[in-house]
Amino acid sequence: MNTNMGKLVQADNAITDSDLELIREVARGFVAKEMTTKTARQAEQGDWTAATGAWKAIAELGWIGLMSPDAYGVDGLPAVAMIADELAMAAFPMPFAETAAFVVPLLAKFNDGSLDDLISSVTSGRELVAIALPAGGLPRNKDECALSSLQANIGGNPWVAEHLARATAVLIPVQDGKGVALALVHRPAAGWGGISNPDLANNAYLTLDWASLAQGEKIVISPDNWTWADLEEAFDVLRTVLAAQVVGLSRAALEMAVSYAKERQAFGASIGSFQAVQQRLADAYMENVAARLLVADAAISRTSASVAMASIQVAEGARKCTFTAQQIWAGMGYTLETDVQLFFRRARARQLLLGSPWQQRESVWHQAAQQKWAV
Structure with missing residues (x-):
């Protein structure tokens, strides 16, 4: 693989370790040069100008389409x-995980040619396709998916979609006969409707207005024989990238804690010289490293058990890193003037999409039991 002004160009062979190192180097340089937490703070206040500008730059680098068939496919995870x-x-607020790991791969997978323009617009950063989910997080079984007749969902459990106000279409997992499907709904002429429902991180969620949604053009893009297991596999891919985001958010909080511990003085010395503070920082660092390694393993192996184990460790690492950072910053760590609270809130919000640690432990146990009885 070669680069053109930082843009990643598809090679004929599969992605290699050297490719991954180059991608990390380019990504790290891009974030250091082009991004600050100011972008996330502005977005939380409703100003998405800087965020959408950075989104287009990311699209130009080719990152949004890395998991499309024209690039690396699932090997790009x-x-x-x-x-x-x-x-x-940098607490980047745009939906990179949702778009690169779920929307683009699935639109491309089921494209019969009619979605070419939409996929091109999404990967080039000109359009967004949002994902609709139950308000409680990713569906856990077929029965938690929406009803395929969209108006039939009126009066049921609330569903939300992030970035819907800026999206030209929304992807909805629906029940379809004995299986499941993905319904692609284009923006109705009268607009999406819905009520603003920001989460812990002030992400731009809207509660879906099913009556308005039903006025938009609906296309079922998945095949008739698609099962819950197929959709769950796609959600696991998304969970893997969401987990990676939490690792980065946790690491950023920890780095802020380390930096502040070097500066803050107590009893005539920096608090970073105190053994108790060093131990807390070291423990948090180890939790974060373990989370990153398990996410990397999940991205390669792509098994539900590996994703569940990564999610468990990511949750623990996020708790340790963000709580430690806030405590080292003391009272300032809980105020809006510092960025510590920003990373704490966004890590927690992303973590909730992974499912609870108890759910993930149940998934690991289920996989282990199946392997035992298979032997």
Whole structure:
């Protein structure tokens, strides 16, 4: 693989370790040069100008389409996870994980030629396709998917979609006969409707207005024989990249803690020289490293058990890193004037999409039990 002004160009062979190192180097340099937490702060206040500008730059680098068939396909997951980790160091608010790891691969997978223009617009950063989800997070089984007749969802459990206000279409997992499907709904002429419903990180969620949604053009893009297991596999790919984001957010909080511990003085010395502070920082660092390694393994192996184990460790690492950072910053760590709270809130919000650690432990146990009885 070669680069053109930092743009990653598809090679004929599969992605290699040297490719991944180059991608990380380019991503780290891009974030250091082009991004600050000011972008996320502006977005939380409703100004998405800087965020959308950075999004177009990311698209020009080719990162949004890394998992399309024209690039690396599913083998591009380690690269996408790595980029998500680096973008999270600046708390980047645009939906990189959702777009690069879910929307683009699935639109491309089921494209019969009619979606060519939409896929091109998404990968070039000109359009967004949002993902609709239950308000409680990713669906955990077929019955938690929406009803395929969109108006039939009126009065049921609330669903939300992030970045819907800027999206030209929304992708909705729906029940379809005995299986599941993906419904692609284009923006209705009268608009999406819906009510603003920001989460812990002030992400731009809207509660879906099913009546308005039903007025848009609906296309079922997945095949008739698609099962819950197929959709769950696609969600696991998304979880892997979401987990990578949490790793990056946690690492950023930890680096802020280390930097502040070197500066803050107590009893005539920097608090970073105190053994108790050093131990807390070291423990948090080890948790973060373990999380990053497990995410890297999940991105390569792509098994539900590896994704679940990574999610468990990511949750623990995020708790340790962000809480440690806030405590070292003391009262300032809980105020809006510092960025520590920004990383804490965004790590927590992303973590909730992974599912609870108890759910993930159940998934690991289920996989282990299946392997035992298979033997």
